[in-house]
Amino acid sequence: MWELKNKVALITGGASGIGLAYAKELLRNDLKGVALIDINNENGNKAVNEILEEFKRKNCVIFIKTDITDEKQLENAFETTIKTFHQLDILINNAGIFHEVEVEKCIDVNLVAVIKGSMLAIEKYFPKYKSAPEGLIVNTASIAGLQPVERTPTYTATKYGVVGFTRAMGGDVRYQVGKTRMIAICPSLVYTPMCNATEDCVPEPFLSMIVDCVKNKPGQTPEELAKKVIPVISNAPTGSVWIVTTAGCNEVEFPS
Numbered sequence: 001m002w003e004l005k006n007k008v009a010l011i012t013g014g015a016s017g018i019g020l021a022y023a024k025e026l027l028r029n030d031l032k033g034v035a036l037i038d039i040n041n042e043n044g045n046k047a048v049n050e051i052l053e054e055f056k057r058k059n060c061v062i063f064i065k066t067d068i069t070d071e072k073q074l075e076n077a078f079e080t081t082i083k084t085f086h087q088l089d090i091l092i093n094n095a096g097i098f099h100e101v102e103v104e105k106c107i108d109v110n111l112v113a114v115i116k117g118s119m120l121a122i123e124k125y126f127p128k129y130k131s132a133p134e135g136l137i138v139n140t141a142s143i144a145g146l147q148p149v150e151r152t153p154t155y156t157a158t159k160y161g162v163v164g165f166t167r168a169m170g171g172d173v174r175y176q177v178g179k180t181r182m183i184a185i186c187p188s189l190v191y192t193p194m195c196n197a198t199e200d201c202v203p204e205p206f207l208s209m210i211v212d213c214v215k216n217k218p219g220q221t222p223e224e225l226a227k228k229v230i231p232v233i234s235n236a237p238t239g240s241v242w243i244v245t246t247a248g249c250n251e252v253e254f255p256s
């Protein structure tokens with residue numbers, strides 16, 4: 001039985017929304033520590049204070065300001081996490097942006113950094129620093145990684161990429177260097193700052209259509225999502241993909 005207790009997690013996009021909710025839910029499950037990795041300095045410091053206030057446990061959280069699209073910064077985030085907690089067991093590749101204008105940036109944050117972060121964990125850090133025989137990588141994809149979401153072709157492509165990467169790498173024994181399970185989570189609408197898309201990210205008339213869609217679709221809070229996801233991650237098989245809607249968290253079946 002793989003337990004969350006006393007494990008250490010690095011969470012990208014951990015300063016806000018889903019990443020922050022994962023951090024808190026993991027600490028509720030007796031994780032030893034979480035490293036929040038985010039480009040947003042202000043939210044990162046706020047998140048640390050919120051966690052310290054809520055959990056009253058010294059040294060259970062750090063924030064490392066990081067642009068995950070910069071390889072040096074990404075590697076520094078791993079190094080700082082190890083220096084602080086002396087172990088690393090879980091990588092949650094969660095940072096993401098909703099951008100249909102800056103195509104390369106959207107691909108770099110949502111997909112390239114997921115691949116590079118996973119490689120760093122599997123090849124360099126898990127083999128030396130995980131506290132149990134097995135490490136875990138959780139990739140936040142999206143329902144847009146399972147079915148195209150209207151008017152968001154770039155975002156949709158990146159999330160299909162995350163699902164494909166997880167199935168390919170998580171399901172391939174040749175990649176099980178030092179034993180790592182990799183799974184993907186595909187949430188439907190979650191009420192987070194990402195839902196407040198601006199015209200810089202999605203040009204009109206598509207923006208209005210997306211805003212309407214967000215208003216009219218039932219969504220979940222990041223806390224509700226985290227409560228459904230965290231119990232699943234301990235024993236989910238490697239390469240598995242999970243859809244998380246208001247109805248619950250279920251494994252996705254793909255045609256064989």
Ligand code: NAD
Binds near residue numbers: 015143186190191193
């Ligand atoms: P959010 O905007 O609250 O959180 C995303 C975080 O990623 C932010 O704190 C942001 O600063 C950080 N980030 C962005 N670019 C970064 C970079 N280059 N380096 C480091 N950090 C960076 O949004 P969220 O909804 O919590 O999104 C989390 C994940 O969930 C994303 O991958 C998103 O695609 C996915 N998702 C969201 C929804 C939804 O409806 N909100 C649905 C499905 C999937």
